[in-house]
Amino acid sequence: MWTCIDYQIDFLLFAACCVGGLMTLRRWLQRRRRDGMAFDTCLVLSMLVLVAGYFCLCSVDREQRDNLINHMNAFASTYAGELEKLGHSNVPDDVDPETSDYQRLEDAQRRWLEANSFLSDIYTLRRSTSGRTVLVVDSATDYNRNGIIDDPREERTTPGEEYIGFSDPVAASAVSQAFDGYPSFISEPYTDRWGTWVTALHPMLNSDDDVEAIVGVDFPAAVWGRQIFNARLSVIGILAVMESLLLGASAMIAMTRFHLSEQQIAANRLQQFKTTLDQTLDSVFMFSTDNYQCIYVNEGAKQLLGYSEEALLQQTALQIAPKMAAETFAELTSALQSGTHQLFTLETFHRHSHGHDIPVELSLQYVSQSTDRPRFVAIVRDITERRAIEKELMIAARLDRLTGLPNRALFTDRLKQFMERTRKIPGYKFALMFLDFDRFKIVNDSLGHDVGDALLQEIASRLKNNLSTTDSISTLADGTTVSRLGGDEFVVILDDIDGLETACKAANALIAALGEQYQLGDHQVRSTASIGIVCSSPEYERAEDMVRDADTAMYEAKARGKACYVVYDNSMRVAADRRLQTENDLRMAIGTDQIFLDWQPVISLEDGELNGAEALIRWRHPTRGVMNPDLFLPIAEETRMILPISDWVLNAACDQFVRWRAESPTEAPRYVCVNLAYQQLMQPDLAVRVLSVLREHRMQPEQLQLEVKESELMKNRVVAGATLHALATHGIRLAIDDFGTGYSSLACLQEFPFSVLKMDRSFIANLNEGHEVIAVAHSVVTLADNIGISCVAEGIEDPVQLAVLQSMNCSYGQGNFLCPPGPADNIRKKQWLRSHHAASDMLMSDTELQEFSLLTIT
Ligand code: C2E
Ligand code: CA
């Protein structure tokens, strides 16, 4: 059995070595990215060889074994015949070894052994009558083959002794088979006390053809195994040669395949590269380094320039980009070649096959690889669209988006050009007009930004139309620039005018055109323009200075009652600087005691009792002394400083009221009057703010009177109305201030929740002047009485005015004659009128008054 496994183990070992080797080789090749496919084919082949080798080995093994057995059997059979002939049957079991019969047999045996040195022993066995197997002839055997019988094992076994070799059952059965007359072979090596053997057994016959004895031929198992192993070894050797041939071949193929596939990969890559280049939107050109000859173009390049590939390959780089100077190109390329630059990106033009030039962005590189010729690669992008967008953007950046007019940047550029011309051309003049719209802010605030925008657009188009079509200025149309600087500020440059007169005419025409009603969707709006004009002068160095002066003149126009123009003169600069100074000083003054309140009592004209007290803001300027509100409140309004100032006034007024009440509740005024600024009126949360101040001071709503100028009320009736209603619902007294100056209809007294009407002091001042004014004042008093609100006459300056008002039954009055504004201590409950009784003789009779009223109504 073990002999069978034996060669399988050999084979398995060998196969394992082969497979191991192949796998290692494969991994190694793979690591070097050799072609695995060819190798795998070899691997399969070598497996097939191994399987074939296995069967070959099996058959060689079997054959070798059979050969050996036959060989041994042949020996045994020959010796049996020979021994029979030599008269073995005549030798008894217990023969004396010295007898000549025995000696003859033994000699023959010795000779055979000497002739076949690979045999260990030849002996004969016989079955004794007692059934034991006894040895008959056994030569003294030189086991160790050293020429002498020196080993005890080599001594001759005594004939007739029981043979004890075949204790192994397989051996025993082979022995009995031989005794039965059949040659047998013990091929499974068995061991006795002399060694391990395989043995051929052959029966020997006597003259009656009966099995008389058997001959045994021993063969050392080791030699036997070696013989078989040698046979296998030759097969395995052949296999090994074949396998190594296969391995070598596969490795070689893999290596060459690698080489091939490298090339193929390179070719594939090139193809891919070309396809990619063709698919890119950019155009790619390659030029030779010596004469800039085109050596490659992609699809994009052909499309860009409208040439075929052949036509392009006949051109040079400079023919493709003819606007590029040859020297420039040479400089670029040599910088690339020398390695000082890796890449140049530049903008140039490429000539199309139709002859026109295409603006392109070009990236130029130098490519040199050991495997290939060096070349220049140009990646080119069509930037026609980009250029167009840039141009558009550039224009857009200099135009006002809303009106399409030039913006401040473009205007400033143009203005500079005009100024330059003034310096260079003697007698050349131009005028700069600065326009501001008197009601734009109100429209924007009350009707919303969309309507505000529409107004600006309409203004812009009226400006354009009037400057180009109005007769008086049509001659100026060519050089006229109209721009919007931002908000409602527009500027106009009137080019090449004869003199100031032309500019004034143009301004008048504009004021008329711009003052007409605007139809903005559902809204009808009126807005007037104030215009400042400044004439060019070589003295102006900076555009900003000229604009600043036009702006100053515009402010002056506003101050002079709007809807007019003013020509700049230097005195205005002083005023403007002063304004700016005031603004800065005021900013510093907020929150300090420079700002304080004066108080003027509101007195009952019936009995001279103190009724209320009006808070009037004052500013004690460090250098200019105490300033009245007219001097600084407009600036505060413009700069929105009015809001923090107003908050302070409301708080300070309430503080004072609480103090008066605390000092003497009977002498204190019944309420305080606080003037509201326009911006306060536009605060949606004004009522909430006022209520919280009242709550803080534990004041009742009716202890506060808020006064709103009629003119300001009319700027934005909608928002103002909402604010006033909110205040009124909480019980706060509301007064319409300066009544009679704001062009409001009397009906508005019913529209808004006023409880007090303060007649403007212009009425009162003119009372002395005649009956007409008295009649108007009287009608106002009567009206207030009729609709149930109290009337306060402002600015009573003399006893006559007082008397007239008293005769009209005007309930309340304020004025320097009664008590000029002053510190809070002045306000005490006292009989203000007592000292003025002398005036009572001036009172008009009722009939006189009636007469005057009728006069005005008709
Ligand atoms: P107003 O509300 O009509 O205030 C009355 C103005 O008339 C006060 O001028 C007062 O000094 C002046 N006045 C009083 N009696 C006479 C008189 O007999 N003759 C003459 N010619 N004038 C007299 P003032 O203090 O300069 O205030 C002017 C305007 O400033 C006020 O007119 C008011 O609208 C506004 N104002 C005053 N204080 C404040 C304030 O705290 N906030 C707001 N928003 N406006 C205020
Ligand atoms: Ca007032």
Ligand code: CA
């Ligand atoms: Ca007033």
